[in-house]
Amino acid sequence: MPDSQPIKSPPSEVADDTWPRWRRRLHEIVFEADTAAGLAFDVALLVLICASVLVVVLASVQSVDARYGPLFYALEWVFTIVFTIEYALRLVAVKRPVRYALSFYGLVDLLAVLPTYVGLFLTGAEPLLVVRLLRLMRVFRIFKLSNYLVESNVLILALQRSQRKISVFLFTVGLLVTVLGTVMFVVEGPENGFTSVPVSMYWAVVTITTVGYGDIAPATPLGQVIASFAMILGYAIIAVPTGIVSVEMSEIRRVAPTTQNCPSCAAYGHDPDARHCKYCGGRLNPA
Numbered sequence: 001m002p003d004s005q006p007i008k009s010p011p012s013e014v015a016d017d018t019w020p021r022w023r024r025r026l027h028e029i030v031f032e033a034d035t036a037a038g039l040a041f042d043v044a045l046l047v048l049i050c051a052s053v054l055v056v057v058l059a060s061v062q063s064v065d066a067r068y069g070p071l072f073y074a075l076e077w078v079f080t081i082v083f084t085i086e087y088a089l090r091l092v093a094v095k096r097p098v099r100y101a102l103s104f105y106g107l108v109d110l111l112a113v114l115p116t117y118v119g120l121f122l123t124g125a126e127p128l129l130v131v132r133l134l135r136l137m138r139v140f141r142i143f144k145l146s147n148y149l150v151e152s153n154v155l156i157l158a159l160q161r162s163q164r165k166i167s168v169f170l171f172t173v174g175l176l177v178t179v180l181g182t183v184m185f186v187v188e189g190p191e192n193g194f195t196s197v198p199v200s201m202y203w204a205v206v207t208i209t210t211v212g213y214g215d216i217a218p219a220t221p222l223g224q225v226i227a228s229f230a231m232i233l234g235y236a237i238i239a240v241p242t243g244i245v246s247v248e249m250s251e252i253r254r255v256a257p258t259t260q261n262c263p264s265c266a267a268y269g270h271d272p273d274a275r276h277c278k279y280c281g282g283r284l285n286p287a
Helices: 011-017 021-031 036-059 062-093 097-101 104-121 125-148 150-161 163-187 197-208 221-237 240-254
Strands: none
Touching: 021 036, 021 062, 036 062, 062 097, 062 104, 097 104, 150 163, 150 240, 163 197, 163 221, 163 240, 197 221
């Protein structure tokens, strides 16, 4: 009887075996939240993000900035250096750093540190105005908060699965706005403020969304009847997208996604029993 041939591992698993152990450990700490080290890293980073955003907000108040400006400047450089190190660690911790750098959170990480460094090369009175605008971009750090909240994964997946239904819903609302705007333009006319179809469509959007600015209002009885119909219609349809997303969220919660990030592309939202990334095919939990 011939000897049995050894079973060959898939290419992705072979690649995982050649991945240095320290990079696996770094990936667990930087990207995962289900380990003690990863949880501690996330909590510390959350505190730093909140503190950095608070500094940006306080520095925008002239009276506060006049008194604590040097302190804010020093703190900003501390935050910038820390987030630069974090950004570098994330690039090292994944197998495809370019893919992560071009992802949403990768770009957010870059935008969080770039303005401070750009400010070093802009001198003179006029560029300082640009620097002030660039420094406001540091508020992008707040988007990184959602990267560490498990519930955000559920919400993002629910929105992704609902995008076709929501698109149909928005298309329907667009049709209603066009029809109501055209009808109100014909009924009310320029003498009552409905000077054109686009202006009438603006009124329809404000009315259906139940915002009601009141800058344009129907004056004729027929127009008021149509407006009443649009208001009631607005209350009826405003719950539609909420119901769509809620159904998807309930389905996702039946099999809650894990906090596991792909070591190759840093994608998240994988099922508990997943062994490979559904985006790039890389192996999860390399060992």
